[in-house]
Amino acid sequence: MSNSDLSILRPRFSRRQLLKGMALGAGAVLAGGGLSACTSSRTMAPATTTDGTLENKLNIYSWGDYDDPGVLSRFSERNDIRVNVDSYGSNEELIAKLSASRGTSGYDIVVPSSYMVPQMVEHELLQPLNRDLLPNLSFVDDRFRHLSIDPDNTYAVCKCFGTTGFVYDTRAISGNPTSWADFVELAQGQASGKVAVLEDAWEVCAIALGARNEDLNTQDPRVLEECRELVVEGIAPHVKAYVGNAATAMSQGGFTLMQAFNGDARQGILNADDPDRWKFVFPTPTANLWYDVWCIARGAAHPDAAHAFLNDILTEENVLAEVDYIGYSTGARFLHEKDMSETFDRSDLIFPEDDILNRLVECVHDKTMGTRVEILSAAQTRSGT
Incomplete structure (x- = not known):
């Protein structure tokens, strides 16, 4: 022009x-x-x-x-x-x-x-x-x-x-997961080895903190240490990949449970051969806004x-x-x-409906980010990625 x-x-x-x-x-x-x-x-x-x-x-x-x-x-x-x-x-x-x-x-x-x-x-x-x-x-x-x-x-x-949640394959996973605790249980069970999480330190830690009903922006060293244990030992052994976009992971195949941003999950679902096969969850108790x-x-x-x-x-x-x-x-x-x-x-x-928006929290990048990055790095090592 x-x-x-x-x-x-x-x-x-x-x-x-x-x-x-x-x-x-x-x-x-x-x-x-x-x-x-x-x-x-x-x-x-x-x-x-x-x-x-x-x-x-x-x-x-x-x-x-x-x-x-x-x-x-x-x-x-x-x-x-x-x-x-x-x-x-x-x-x-x-x-x-x-x-x-x-x-x-x-x-x-x-x-x-x-x-x-x-x-x-x-x-x-x-x-x-x-x-x-x-x-x-x-x-x-x-x-x-x-x-x-x-x-x-x-x-x-x-x-x-936007916000963060998870998308799952309804053909491979039974039940009706609604929470981060459900995500962890599925990762350790039905979806083990076919899990993708975001390559983002704050978001990965949010899975564990949410599953334990803790403040996602906690600065408590004890809580962060418990978060490390769950992420590195409880989740990472079951993770196949750390990704930037769940839509890309969905198109590549091989995954049944993926942490995802809502817009990316929608893109992946709309582009899927069978969109009805996939379901996105706005998990409780909270997630990133x-x-x-x-x-x-x-x-x-x-x-x-x-x-x-x-x-x-x-x-x-x-x-x-x-x-x-x-x-x-x-x-x-x-x-x-x-x-x-x-x-x-x-x-x-x-x-997202108001009841979802009202329970979300804004991520804070503060002095604990170094700890969260270390947790992500340790998790990737534990996953062998």
Whole structure:
């Protein structure tokens, strides 16, 4: 197209697949390995203020293939704005780029995982949003407009959210599993040797902590040691693979029980030869509730174009296109007020009911991440993978 350069990566990967190594890097960031490279504001480019005039360019730095190209091209055409998209593979890569540039990265919009936002704000990698230029924030459900990491939308707008559960082969597994305790029992029994879990330290530990009805973000050394015992000795011997995307594992075959992100599980079920053979579980007592968020990078050269894009992406037309493309809900209010079953196949996997959402918890990447990474490494060794 003459007025846009849409650099979309192929082949298409699950956004969550790209996060499989995030735990390793997150520990380093929280320990000062990533954000510490950012110096004080005296050496950074100042935040740019908006004057209401749209610039003719917009530079987005996001995860590979994470937006519907049609949404980007329509925005470009309607506003005569050249849209450039670069991609990264981890939050740490994003932070390294922004930290090194000290506000002169050239990027306007970035898409971190929500848990990174407080540190990014502290180290002045983001600039405040002008909410007067974002009237369509009113379209976002209150639950997703007031995130714990940024309750007033000072820096972040929810792009999408998801959760974690497990998918199983109903032909190979009998019964009606509903909990993480059931997952562990199945892994040790009917599904032994045909189990896949996520290659993610926090998520793997969440299986054991959930099975024991413990806080998934516990910092208690005793509880984490019990978690280690269950993961390494109780689960790992039965695990065939550690994966980034359950849909890929399902297509490869050989698995009957898989820990999975809800959108990835839906993709795998829809692509299966016999979709009715598979069932996804939102397990009790709880699981991860993750968010990715839109933010504006400090020193953005095109702040008005950035605000215009964020406002545009929240419209119903674009929300539907985005959900269809990435397979996860954006948090738009109408998605939860209308029956989406006629719009999306297996819509129940995209839009968890309120009783499910209310029991989920946001993962916290804190000082215990090092311990969790060690548990995952020990489990992989024990599994022989």
